[in-house]
Amino acid sequence: MQAARMVLTAISLLCFAALLPSPGLGKQDDHSGDLKQMYIKVTVTNKFANMDISYPTSLSKGTPMFGVLNHLQDSNKNFSFTYSINKGHGIYLESVNGLAGSMANHTYWELLSKKGDDISRLNVGIGCYQPGKDENIIMNFTTWV
Ligand code: B12
Ligand SMILES: *[C@@H]1O[C@H](CO)[C@@H](O)[C@H](O)[C@H]1NC(C)=O
Ligand SMILES: *[C@@H]1O[C@H](CO)[C@@H](O)[C@H](O)[C@H]1NC(C)=O
Numbered sequence: 001m002q003a004a005r006m007v008l009t010a011i012s013l014l015c016f017a018a019l020l021p022s023p024g025l026g027k028q029d030d031h032s033g034d035l036k037q038m039y040i041k042v043t044v045t046n047k048f049a050n051m052d053i054s055y056p057t058s059l060s061k062g063t064p065m066f067g068v069l070n071h072l073q074d075s076n077k078n079f080s081f082t083y084s085i086n087k088g089h090g091i092y093l094e095s096v097n098g099l100a101g102s103m104a105n106h107t108y109w110e111l112l113s114k115k116g117d118d119i120s121r122l123n124v125g126i127g128c129y130q131p132g133k134d135e136n137i138i139m140n141f142t143t144w145v
């Protein structure tokens, strides 16, 4: 119990630090609009297995990626994931739909964001990233060199 709470505290501190540089966070937040639902889409791609599945969903604004993925998994969709906690950087996405990245094979699930036609690579993990309205998060099974 105590240990779990300390891990969570460590993660939220990490996320706070990671999010600080983004504009707008310095201003007073009155929580107005927090109950608003937003549409987002999670896409799972794996070029090697010719897989490309999308999971559209609606969630309250401000839900981090970790919450989005738990929601998809719990809402009985054809989706599952596993993660591990890294003491330095928070939550690491280990596997999606039964397929795990591997140190030995140099594979991992890359996190990308697509807004309109622009695709960018996330610079934080699933614990810290908060997707915005109409965003498409792509989890791409890929290799590193
Ligand atoms: C190498 C590396 C990777 C490798 C790790 C495998 C390998 N080759 O060993 C790969 C390519 C898999 C990787 C992936 C990602 N990474 Co990386 N990675 C690094 C890097 C350059 C070095 C880590 C290292 O070896 N440290 C030394 C060892 C001894 O310490 P360690 O704690 O055991 O290292 C482990 C963790 O760092 C972990 N790890 C690596 N990246 C990430 C990211 C997250 C969010 C978590 C929780 C853990 C984690 O893998 C290491 C080996 O097990 C760091 C930069 C840095 N200066 O730390 C970035 C860094 C940790 N990664 C980062 C990011 C953002 C990612 C990705 C989210 C990128 C993406 N958009 O997909 C993904 C993770 C996605 C997921 N599945 O959750 C950020 C984290 C920032 C933050 N505050 O959250 C860093 C700090 C780079 C940066 N400045 O942007 N990464
Ligand atoms: C469920 O996911 C698997 C991949 O994990 C896919 O092959 C299958 O087509 C999916 N089924 C449905 C109904 O979407
Ligand atoms: C590494 O890749 C091989 C070939 O694709 C696969 O059979 C094996 O399960 C992978 N190992 C791990 C640990 O993922």
Ligand SMILES: *[C@@H]1O[C@H](CO)[C@@H](O)[C@H](O)[C@H]1NC(C)=O
Pocket (backbone or CB within 6 Å): 047, 112, 119, 140, 141, 142, 143
């Ligand atoms: C996803 O991974 C594949 C395989 O490594 C790569 O060719 C492709 O460019 C990646 N997709 C994106 C959007 O980066």
